[in-house]
Amino acid sequence: MTGILLAGVSSFILYAVLSIILIFNKKKAKTLTAKFALFIFIVLFIIASIVNYIFLVPITLPNMIIANLVMAVIGILLLYGMSHTPGTKKRSGPFEATLGLLIILAVLAIPTIFVTGIFTLDNSYESISQKEVEEAKPLSKEDTPITVSPEFARNKTQKSMSVIPNTQFYDLGKLQVQKVGDDVVFVGPVEFTGFWKWFRGKETEGYFTISATNVNAQPEFVESKMKYTNSSYFNKNVERVIYGAYPTYIQSGEAQIEVDKDGKPWYVQTLYQPIGLTNKPDLQDLKVAVVNPVNGDVKLYDTDNAPPFIDGSVSSEMASDVNEYFGKYVHGWLNSIFGKKDVKIPNESGTESSVTPIFNENGDMYYFTDMSSPKENIDSALGYTLINARTGTLTYYNGKKNSGIMDSTGAKEIVNKEFPEKNWEGSMPVLYNIDGNPTWVVNVLDPNGLFKKYAYIKASDSDFVVFGDTARETLEAYRLQLLQDPSNVSSSGETPLQKRSGEINRVLVTTQKNAQVVQFLLKGDKTIYTLTAGKAPLALFLQEGDKVQLEANIRDNGTGIVEKISIEGLTE
Incomplete structure (x- = not known):
């Protein structure tokens, strides 16, 4: 109630000042004019308080300037109508001068507030605590990069x-x-x-x-x-x-x-x-x-x-606003309309006010949003943002190392096209770095919002999709599929090569995209080793019992990408 009364009082300052000036400039019937002014003030104050109580107008400079102008115009017009003597030909000079002044103030104030708001967009952009990196950390084997979609959670809870x-x-x-x-x-x-x-x-x-x-x-x-x-x-x-x-x-x-x-x-x-x-x-x-x-x-x-x-x-609505300022006003308002240099548009695939809350390995919550080009018919992602839900700090992953990846809208459309007869749709797409590969992880829901499957989609290849019933199962199946894809069978360079040797226990040769991939296990070693035949053609003839020496990039998910291999009796 205190705030409502304060807002009401703040809205009548201009009217109070002008009515006092008019009363003292009124040569006749000062007492009557003062009564009219007080009566109008009380009536308008009650009306304004009711309006403030309903709409809860914050007490800010632009709000109070506009409120004062509106109340002053209404109040002065009513005061003029009540204090003007019927039949008098001569108009009251002070009233005309006051109305003229109010019109001038309104003409100046409203455009000024509008123009100031445009130029202040730069200040809001500069006030964002932000940093930019090229690539997110890859997930470890303990990570499960998914959360239940809010649609599914709401549907289940309402029951x-x-x-x-x-x-x-x-x-x-x-x-x-x-x-x-x-x-x-x-x-x-x-x-x-x-x-x-x-x-x-x-x-x-x-x-x-x-x-x-x-x-x-x-x-x-x-x-x-x-x-x-x-x-x-x-x-x-x-x-x-x-x-x-x-x-x-x-x-x-x-x-x-x-x-x-x-x-x-x-x-x-x-x-x-x-x-x-x-x-x-x-x-x-x-x-x-x-x-x-x-x-x-x-x-x-x-x-x-x-x-x-x-x-x-920091609310999801505020995080959405931060993305808007960050993406559109990087070089000011004018650039967001003309030229659009470096402009990025937040996608609206999020689950809460166009953003999706996720948690990192430390248990801290962030809001995820991918950014796309303002140019129409471009469905590739320029990068994505993570906004810390407690500090408001924005981290932008610019995607320069992985150009040409699809955006969240494209990921959802892939899921939607997979099950047209069931009307299943993709929900809550989040981009993760899985073993060095940008990957969209999507919930698949039925028309009633019930969960059906997980979808893992390679962001640079719309044909590379793995579906599964559980997050862990789908993640492991996706990682295995990545190993069998020749385009992924190379060292990421993130960790030094390790030397291994031993006896072949199991071996599998597959053909993927017109290339042959060799996968094998060593006795006493659970690591799944993978290499393309192009690096070592004689590896196609590996068989159980062969002794090998190799150098590989051993990943934390139990796989190894072989860079060099020597096979006893074949390459030696």
């Missing part, structure tokens, strides 16, 4: 809503992925379905959790009463609570649930203050409001200093 008392009062709120303990889970609050359900229920029953990495996991309901929620009304609404405490901040997106180590839920909301005479964000000064849903207490933190249990103090 469990019957466990809630008075189920008819509630619906499932916004799902938020986070790490609880050692598990990555989706957390979804129970929200009211409407005003009368809130009026009768007063508080929600709790929240659901469901694994974000195991498609076979079942949702669990956690009882935890909440009075202050996104779906509550009046002063119990989380957005109003935050606005009342911090009316000079702009809220980014919808408040989301995060759970602490004791299982207690909290609503978190990203906030920012604008730059100068605009509503454009200063991305180096992001804040997060944390609301206690039981008593409505709210605290403000820098996003990177938020309580440790909060993974996403």
